[in-house]
Amino acid sequence: MLRLLLLRHAKSDWHDAAARDHDRTLSTRGKTAAPAVGAHMARHGLMPDKVLCSTAQRARETLALVLPHLSGEIDVHVTRGIYDDSEMDYVETIRALGGNARTLMVVGHNPATRDTALELVGSGNPALIEAIEGKYPTAALAIIDFAADRWSDVERESGRIVAYCLPRHLPAAATSLSALPEAANDGGDTPPTSDNDA
Numbered sequence: 540m541l542r543l544l545l546l547r548h549a550k551s552d553w554h555d556a557a558a559r560d561h562d563r564t565l566s567t568r569g570k571t572a573a574p575a576v577g578a579h580m581a582r583h584g585l586m587p588d589k590v591l592c593s594t595a596q597r598a599r600e601t602l603a604l605v606l607p608h609l610s611g612e613i614d615v616h617v618t619r620g621i622y623d624d625s626e627m628d629y630v631e632t633i634r635a636l637g638g639n640a641r642t643l644m645v646v647g648h649n650p651a652t653r654d655t656a657l658e659l660v661g662s663g664n665p666a667l668i669e670a671i672e673g674k675y676p677t678a679a680l681a682i683i684d685f686a687a688d689r690w691s692d693v694e695r696e697s698g699r700i701v702a703y704c705l706p707r708h709l710p711a712a713a714t715s716l717s718a719l720p721e722a723a724n725d726g727g728d729t730p731p732t733s734d735n736d737a
Contacts, residue, residue, distance in 0.1 A: 540641075540686060541693065542585075542642040542685075543685070543698065544642065544643070544682055545645055545652050545683065546680045547646075547647065547652045547675055547677055547680075548595070548646060548678070549565050549570070549572045549600075549604070549678040550566045550677040551563040551597040552565060552566040561595050563595070563597050565597055565601065569601070569677065569678065572677065572678040573600070573604035573678060574607070576605055577605035577609065583716050587640065587642045588614065589615075589640035590615045590646060591618060591629075591644070592617045592647075593617075593621035593622040593646060598621070598622070599617065614640070618636070621645065621646070622648065624651055625649070625651045626651065628651050628655040629652070632645075633645065634690050634693060635691070652679075652681075656675070656681045656700075658696070659683055659696065660683055660700045661697055662698075664700060667700045667702070676705060680703070681700065681704075682700070682702040682704075683700055701716065
């Protein structure tokens with residue numbers, strides 16, 4: 540089994556109108572939300588083996604605030620492709636760069652993060668799918684499981700949505716993997732085994 544953690548970067552700062560999009564930093568709200576997501580991940584054992592992160596400053600800052608909450612060896616790969624494909628989806632990038640990770644996290648942008656989730660999910664709690672269709676806000680995290688053994692074999696609509704976490708609901712989600720009041724957790728709290736023989 541493979542697990543994908545799709546994290547949209549936390550809220551960025553728009554005060555500097557002259558700043559290039561790629562160089563925008565996190566806002567105060569973003570700097571609060573990112574570590575809250577990291578703490579939620581740690582609480583539920585969501586420990587990626589590998590991270591694919593956009594080169595954009597806001598994405599790298601998001602990852603830097605999440606990582607202190609995680610444990611174990613994590614292979615971090617910062618790639619411009621995640622930024623450049625932000626108007627597309629990340630399916631081909633995930634297939635190409637997922638490697639031997641059992642749990643892969645992608646820190647990216649919208650609309651690609653939302654579109655990737657919707658492209659890959661084929662089953663699971665319909666309320667979670669509907670919530671993703673409605674909105675994928677900054678610092679939102681979708682958790683999708685696959686029966687495949689290799690990322691290169693992951694097909695569109697082959698994933699099962701396990702949880703969807705919105706940062707504004709995290710304080711009330713101490714016991715639920717899904718931080719979404721209107722949608723119950725769909726199970727799958729147990730992370731995949733970390734054997735890397737595939």
